[in-house]
Amino acid sequence: MTGWRSRKDEYEAARVRRNLMPLPVQNYAVVEKEEPPSYLQEHTLRSWLFTTDHKRIGLLYLFTIIVFFVIAAIAAAIMRLNLLTPRGDLIQAETYNKLFTTHGVLMVWFFLIPSIPSVLGNFLLPLMLGARDLAFPKLNLLSWYIFILGGAIALYALLVGGVDTGWTFYTPYSSTYSNSHVALMAAGVFINGFSSILTGLNFIVTTHKLRAPGMTWFRLRLFVWSMYATSLIFVLATPVLAMTLTLMALERIWHVGVFDPALGGDPLLFQHLFWFYSHPAVYIMILPGMGVVSELICAFAKKRVFGYTFVAFASMAIALLGFLVWGHHMFVSSQSVFTGMIFSFLSFAVAVPSAIKVFNWTATLYRGSISLDTPMLYAIGFIGLFTVGGMTGLFLATLGIDVHVHDTYFVIAHFHYIMVGGMVMAFMGGLHFWWPKISGRMYPEFLGKMTAIVTFIGFNLTFFPQFILGYLGMPRRYHAYPEQFQVYNVLSTAGASILGLGYLLPLCYLIWSCRYGKRAGNNPWGAKGFEWETTSPPPVHNFEQPPVQTEEVYNYPPPGHEAVAD
Amino acid sequence: MTTIAQIQFFPDQASKMAGQVDTLLVWLILLTGAVTFAIAAVMIFFLAKYRKRAAADRTPPKAENLAIEVTWSVIPFFIFLGLFGWGAKIYFNESIDPKNAMEVHVVGKQWMWKLEHLQGKREINELHVPLGQTVKLVMTSQDVIHCFFMPAFRIKEDVLPGRYTTQWFKATKAGTYSIFCAQYCGTNHALMTGQVIVMTPTDFAAWLKTGRETVSxxxxxxxxxxxxxxxxxxxxxxxxxxxxxxxxxxxxxxxxxxxxxxxxxxxxxxxxxxxxxxxxxxxxxxxxxxxxxxxxxxxxxxxxxxxxxxxxxxxxxxxxx
Missing domain, CATH: 1.10.760.10 (Cytochrome c-like domain)
Incomplete structure (x- = not known):
């Protein structure tokens, strides 16, 4: 009984600290009680659209970003089909340009950036911290509505004719020459940015203020660390994007000379401003993935991560150094040689913390007790593909090589290895891992494993040939190309169809599992963490009894002493 | 139909600089390839050895090890430093204004390249140059940003409106090589291509004299x-x-x-x-x-x-x- 008392006292102290209303006594007294209703209990549309429950908002984001992902993926599929032949027989150049813009804008701002943070982050951050919700639940719902508004404007821009500038909106093409709906699309992205900022703010405050008693900073889950680092970038970098797009739109609509030299502006200024946001944004598109993979590796090796502090601080280092490398997008833009060298050096520097993470994940496996379930297969796939993506990043940081491969398919391959091979693999792994918690059901394990393998193969077949294409000199954003590039393009398109299958399958079987899947217990993986201590799916307020962190994080018992999983 | 013999693995190498870039590339591939395979090998070994049902020594190792962390942070850092230096050297050499270069003016516009030799000879989407002669391109754009990319020489540089940018190369192999616009510039970006034609100096001199008389x-x-x-x-x-x-x-x-x-x-x-x-x-x-x-x-x-x-x-x- 003494153990329980001290736990209760500790909770009381936390309650006072968090300035909560005193809870009725029976919450402690009645230990055996029927389970509280799960957060999925209510079925009305109203209960979804007016929810302030972080778990439901996470799911709202999930449904929304799947829509954007499908549209953007269809755009990619049409482009890949068009590139089967050197002359690009399928579609016209203008259509092709609009498709790659659509693909880029939607994938970056409406899928990748919100993917892990807004879906898994929303769902998990309060659970992992032992909180009832995020710090500002209404703000959280507001950020989803802002996201919807931005997305609606972007889709409207597509429907009325599309945009042909590429997702980078380079001036003076975007501000003066393009005859497409640039300002409208920029407005969509601009509004979408506020959703990121509010989510980031919410996460930062939640991490600071709503940690369970006993959860010190060095007992935070690594996923929480990565969310924290990501949120810092959200809050600090996104406003710069908003300003940049505003200036571009001002020039486009009212001919205020900022970027167009014909109006007295400087076109390179746009690139500096744009990449000052967009390079950190690249890390928004990988840091959360690293957080998920850290969780998966620990859970399936049944072991504390090797070098916790290094992995945690590597996230922070990447977030901070990420602000100092934007110039590596401009090595051939006529910026000075000296500037080029500084940015090259800093780009190598940011690779160090990434390398540290890979080494630590690998070392975590040492003397673990490893099971290769679907999420673990995705995690291993992530490490492999992220390593290739990171290594080829070194090629691009190397000035002499970059001059040749800049703006070629080499770059396309490199960042798809990071963003698709990295982030999307991590997202899929995370989705499978927490699916039992989200839905209360298990997905079909065999299909899951097959899909992970199919995705890995399809991905490599799609994107590896593009490294060779890039070195041979095929520039990006080409709707037609010289014949000598055809072989690799055909391989890439073949791979893309396999990759497509890898994304279609989970969409089907995860939906199937919501109804027919085996019921998941509270903790099907035998993993450590608050989210596994509550029911699956969790009750509306997450925990029947507010949890207390009494041990170190990832405190897996030594082998032979495992508690029986329920 | 493309046959195996036609499949390229390496682009044409038509200058000394291209050779230097390729050497660096090969070293990068060897280095990163070795590290990637090493990581993969270690990981697969661990996955097999410590799989759940396998008997193995699972005495918990130390969860933090400063010496190991510092080692695998510092060694990559110094390797990166070396790569940085090597790449920067090539970049620096490419940026030095060449002596005794033959100057050619390049104007990019949607969607063609206009070139002019100092002797007054003009070309569109073609660049004739003599073998073994350093050629300096002074470039500008009439509208949006373009990028003059010659894969055979492993160089490219953006071509901007409102300012001059330069790049140079010295062809060491006669032949015809691609020019691409590498910076997206609108609808027919993919058609903004051309050819560098590297000729012997005598052929080049003869070529200069063709066409109608021009002033310099x-x-x-x-x-x-x-x-x-x-x-x-x-x-x-x-x-x-x-x-x-x-x-x-x-x-x-x-x-x-x-x-x-x-x-x-x-x-x-x-x-x-x-x-x-x-x-x-x-x-x-x-x-x-x-x-x-x-x-x-x-x-x-x-x-x-x-x-x-x-x-x-x-x-x-x-x-x-």
Missing amino acids: VAQRGEQLFHSLGCSGCHAAQAAVRAPLLEGIYGSQVPLADGRIVHADERYLRDCILIPNTQIVAGFDPVMPSFQGRISEDDLFAIITYLKSIGSSPPEANIPNR
């Missing part, structure tokens, strides 16, 4: 210098006092605001288009802007002319008070 770019610039009225002020006996331009190119020019600028192509260009931003010390800001009144080709011609009249010392520009 400098001669054309001199004509423009008079017809646009530049000589009305920038001459020793002119009524309006303006800086004399003999020897201006490459000199150090003191400005009214106290700065001293190096008179390169960009400076001369800015002086013609936006003269009031760079008033020469001791002169009145009376020069009219030629923005919108002069084409990129003609601007090149005038600057080429100014570069060709390097006889008088720049001291002539210092007004006698």
Whole structure:
């Protein structure tokens, strides 16, 4: 009984600290009680659209970003089909340009950036911290509505004719020459940015203020660390994007000379401003993935991560150094040689913390007790593909090589290895891992494993040939190309169809599992963490009894002493 | 149909620089490949050895090990430092302004390349150059940003409106090589391609003589210098006092605001288009802007002319008070 008392006292102290209303006594007294209703209990549309429950908002984001992902993926599929032949027989150049813009804008701002943070982050951050919700639940719902508004404007821009500038909106093409709906699309992205900022703010405050008693900073889950680092970038970098797009739109609509030299502006200024946001944004598109993979590796090796502090601080280092490398997008833009060298050096520097993470994940496996379930297969796939993506990043940081491969398919391959091979693999792994918690059901394990393998193969077949294409000199954003590039393009398109299958399958079987899947217990993986201590799916307020962190994080018992999983 | 023999793994290598870039690439591939395979091998080994049902020593190792962490942070850092230095050296060499280079002017516009040799010969989407001769491209754009990319020489540089950028190469192998626009520039970006034709010097000399008779770019610039009225002020006996331009190119020019600028192509260009931003010390800001009144080709011609009249010392520009 003494153990329980001290736990209760500790909770009381936390309650006072968090300035909560005193809870009725029976919450402690009645230990055996029927389970509280799960957060999925209510079925009305109203209960979804007016929810302030972080778990439901996470799911709202999930449904929304799947829509954007499908549209953007269809755009990619049409482009890949068009590139089967050197002359690009399928579609016209203008259509092709609009498709790659659509693909880029939607994938970056409406899928990748919100993917892990807004879906898994929303769902998990309060659970992992032992909180009832995020710090500002209404703000959280507001950020989803802002996201919807931005997305609606972007889709409207597509429907009325599309945009042909590429997702980078380079001036003076975007501000003066393009005859497409640039300002409208920029407005969509601009509004979408506020959703990121509010989510980031919410996460930062939640991490600071709503940690369970006993959860010190060095007992935070690594996923929480990565969310924290990501949120810092959200809050600090996104406003710069908003300003940049505003200036571009001002020039486009009212001919205020900022970027167009014909109006007295400087076109390179746009690139500096744009990449000052967009390079950190690249890390928004990988840091959360690293957080998920850290969780998966620990859970399936049944072991504390090797070098916790290094992995945690590597996230922070990447977030901070990420602000100092934007110039590596401009090595051939006529910026000075000296500037080029500084940015090259800093780009190598940011690779160090990434390398540290890979080494630590690998070392975590040492003397673990490893099971290769679907999420673990995705995690291993992530490490492999992220390593290739990171290594080829070194090629691009190397000035002499970059001059040749800049703006070629080499770059396309490199960042798809990071963003698709990295982030999307991590997202899929995370989705499978927490699916039992989200839905209360298990997905079909065999299909899951097959899909992970199919995705890995399809991905490599799609994107590896593009490294060779890039070195041979095929520039990006080409709707037609010289014949000598055809072989690799055909391989890439073949791979893309396999990759497509890898994304279609989970969409089907995860939906199937919501109804027919085996019921998941509270903790099907035998993993450590608050989210596994509550029911699956969790009750509306997450925990029947507010949890207390009494041990170190990832405190897996030594082998032979495992508690029986329920 | 493409056969195996036609499948390329490496692009044409047509300059010494291309060889240097390829050497660095091969080393990078070997290095990163070795590390990637090592990581994969270790990981697969662990996955097999410590799989759940396998018997293995699972005594918990130390969860933090500063020595190991520092080792695998510092070693990559120094390797990266080496790669940085190697890549930067190539970049630096590419940026040095070459001596005795044959200059070719490049104007990019949606969606074609216009090129002009100093002898006055013009080409579109083709660049004829002699073997073994350093060629310097001075480039600008008439509209949006383009990028002049020659994979066979492993170089590219953006071509911007409103300023000059340069790049150079020295072809070491005769042949025909691709030119691509690498910076997305609108609808027909993919069609903004061309060819570099590397010829023997004799063939090149013969090629220069083909076509109709042309005046050299400098001669054309001199004509423009008079017809646009530049000589009305920038001459020793002119009524309006303006800086004399003999020897201006490459000199150090003191400005009214106290700065001293190096008179390169960009400076001369800015002086013609936006003269009031760079008033020469001791002169009145009376020069009219030629923005919108002069084409990129003609601007090149005038600057080429100014570069060709390097006889008088720049001291002539210092007004006698």
